[in-house]
Amino acid sequence: MSRNYDYIVIGAGSGGCAVAARLSEDRSARVLLIEAGGSNRKLEVKAPLAFAKQFHSKLDWDYWSEPEPHLNGRRIFSPRGKMLGGCSSMNAMIYIRGNRLDYDTWAANGADGWSYNDVLPYFVRAERNEHIHDQFHGKTGPLNVTRVRDVDPVSVALVDAAADALNIPENNDFNGASQDGVGQFQVTQRRGIRFSAREAYLRARRRNLTIRTNTLVHKILLDNGRATGVEVADDKGNVERITASREVILAAGAFNTPALLQHSGIGPAEHLRSVGVEPIVDLPAVGEHLMEHPLVYLTYELSNGHVGLFDAEDPRHLKNWLLHRRGKLASNVAETGGHIRSDSALAAPNFQILFAPAFFYNHGAMAWDTPAATIAMSYIAPSSRGRVRIRTSDPTRKPAVTYNMLGRDSEMEEMIDAVELARRIAASAPARGVLGAEITPGAAVQSRADIAAWIRSTVQHTYHPSCTARIGSPTDGVVDPQLRVHGVPNLRIADASVMPTIIRGNTNATAIMIGERCADFVRADLATAPVKAGRVSEVGAR
Template sequence: MYDYVIVGAGSAGCVLAARLSEDPGVTVCLVEAGPPDTAEEVHIPYAFAKLFRTGLDWDYDTHDEPFCENRRIYLPRGRVLGGTSSMNAMVYIRGNRADYDDWNQPGWSYAELLPYFRRSEDNERGADFYHGAGGPLGVAEGRSRNPMTTAFVEAALQAGYPANDDFNGPAQDGFGRYQVTQRAGKRCSTAAGFLRPALPRPNLTVETDLQVHRVLVENGRAAGITGQRFGQALTIRAEREVILAAGAYNSPQLLMLSGIGPADLLRAFGIPVVLDQPQVGANLQDHPQTNLNFLHSEPVSLMVTAEERYIRQFVLERSGPLTSNGPEVGGFVRTRDGLTEPDAQFHVAPMMFAEGGLGSPTSHAISYGACVLKPLSRGTVHIVSPDPTAKPRISHNYYAEPADLDVAVRGLRIGLEIARQEGLARYTEKLHLPPESESDSDLRTHVRRYTQTLFHPAGTCAMGTVVDAELRVRGMAGLRVVDASVMPSLVRGNTNAPTIAIAEKAADLIRGAEPLPAASLA
């Protein structure tokens, strides 16, 4: 028996476990389906793609995507301490001020969340109005600084876009270098930043290799969880709350397996309906991105990381190509006139990045593309079996709304225009798998054929429908959801930092602490 049982030791779960266990008067159990984060590839920044399709990856795919030529699109998610923060590209982006204000949820405006972003942050630039120093999460300048990514920013400026040296400051628009969740050249996952310093606490227990099968519900209240470790059934009980922090795919799956979800679907699989909640698993959103891979003969891409001199540089100096997070630079643009905020984001990597990261680089290359920041399309996550080990059916429905495809095509045009600038000329010798032409029709076909995920699923247990503004599951006592699934709509940017801030605020909500004072914004 513990006071709090947290399911999922990922971007949110590690934060919750660390913050809740700060109170020595409560007991906390953090449960993770995967193993400890001891694999070397977790901590070497550039090695993250080597974790794809391994035992540290949930290894999901979409169902046939009807607006992407019925392709199935690979969806990696971390199955290890740190969750996807142990295998992501480490870009530290918070999103746009308007994103949080538009949620229209009490306590979740940008002014109210900014103090939680600052609390978590240990930014090597130091503290200021927008940033924090001394927090658990290392936020650093990238140490790779590949000449190709430097050239891309130069080319973007030549194309007429502004420079931006802080995408988490007063404005998002423009191009520049991304800050990354690293400390001293190594990945700073939430397991490394938040959980590891908390492990010596006697009131914190971490259970790894334990896949939760369902939430126990007794007398209308969440009372614990059941699951299996290496074939052995285990039950862990919660005196105060069960908190699902399993992510936008697994949290709705666990709710459905526990009898909380669309009643007709649950009955079809013989699962007793505990709570008819049709919005569980609905409202799925993601950032679709279509990459351009420009091949060239300059020996400066991340294909060089296997060379002994760069391995030695990483080991001795914690610098060089092995510290690259992949998308070292990027930017935010408005693809048409009349927009109040950016609608597309570029990620630029000094490498050939094909097939969602599953393709092996065959040439030196620079890879980049624009993602759709505020998609209108919505998908679903549904169980396909009462067997808890069966993967859920994930349908993102990318480009179901034609306006999303319009943004993607305009973003593709901007990417092609940047490639024509003098600053990038030496790295754009040949476009790999080019569109047939630059007509609207051919660019639309190209987008449908080559779109991949940007790894940012959200929205499937949204505030206002599935959970309330304190992240409590509506209609069920003792049960909360705290992860990216509670976002009513996607933020304009990478989702790791927002998920950490959500967990920071949730920890205060759960322990009844006074919220941090809202920031005074002009």
């Protein structure tokens, strides 16, 4: 196998698959895509309902946070996909791009070229939407976007309940003219099967794209401050060095990207010295500004004969999915939901509602012995920031992750408001037709003080870590608007870590857009024309 390529892409997740595939459209370019995990061709990946069965398995990086200072010292489980497709092979498949205001705010704060109007063409280019054909959506891109094939009646009733209780509109396209309202989510599936970034970008074969799985990158090689390649180890521990004649593109995600930069001597110099890494480029923001969406689950017994997904493991449902790709195993769990403002004076939604016809609690680790449903509230406009820092100079050891979740009193107040809004939904007439008694937090938790205590003891995240290598100046950011790492020629980043602030929505679509944009930035620097809209053809995995 060659040890020299034009481009090396680290991480075959959402952004990495996109950038590697697009760069390899130049048949003269030799592209290497490196993935620490293996194949995503597993039943628990392909069957949408089974995604939580990947947690704590070899498909999962299986992160845990440090004790959270504002959450009673709890350590938060943080699954991340360790396979081809990355987290797009593990997530709940919800396709949300965020709000127009997110991108316009990025641009207004110095991320030139990242306004909504700038990024929309890249969302369109990446997408093949089965149902919506207008100026906001693509029809010929590589990423299949559709709706869940068989939506549970409980999910439909909860949409009606939210519209009734909160006096908000129903919305059949959260990625269109307006994000506000409730309705059915769009999902990255095709014919009842998960459609990850691997399926979108790495399906066929292309001779100039090499994919190495089960290969861990130890560090980025620097020569006179310039990125020249990577040091890697295979699953047997064999270490080798591979060079890149043009660029190294880092797309390892919001935890592993800053960790790998730090192991390479790029980051806060004082901390690097403290763990035995020689600083090469003092870049204080590497690993800083970590953002996430705090999430709480309100759960309810089902009534009037509704069972939701309770019996999904019955063999007849598996047979239905295996033969027809339909039924309960094709559900992404959170089939419906929406985006709301807890205060009408807000400029954009601050909460995402997720309705699930199932008891989903603590990352699906807890079960309930009767049919149940979940109303989850994801805080999509947080302000607290955490950090990611390596613990030692050993690149095989996971970094320390601190979310600093709900670190401001105002955030807790908004979370309490969200719980009260969820209860209003559950008490409405449409919801009473499907919901019974509240399971969590339970009838005894009523005062704002009690709700706050319950939140601190149970709040999780929405699997959206971001911003740890963000676009910004060399003092408060890691990359420039063309995603070039400050002070390190030939090194770019193409994943959710470059977001200046977290978007109001699920991050997979945005990470793919970032990968698409990164490829064009690389090509622009080589004075080549951007690829036209359309499918990625003949892209292959080895």
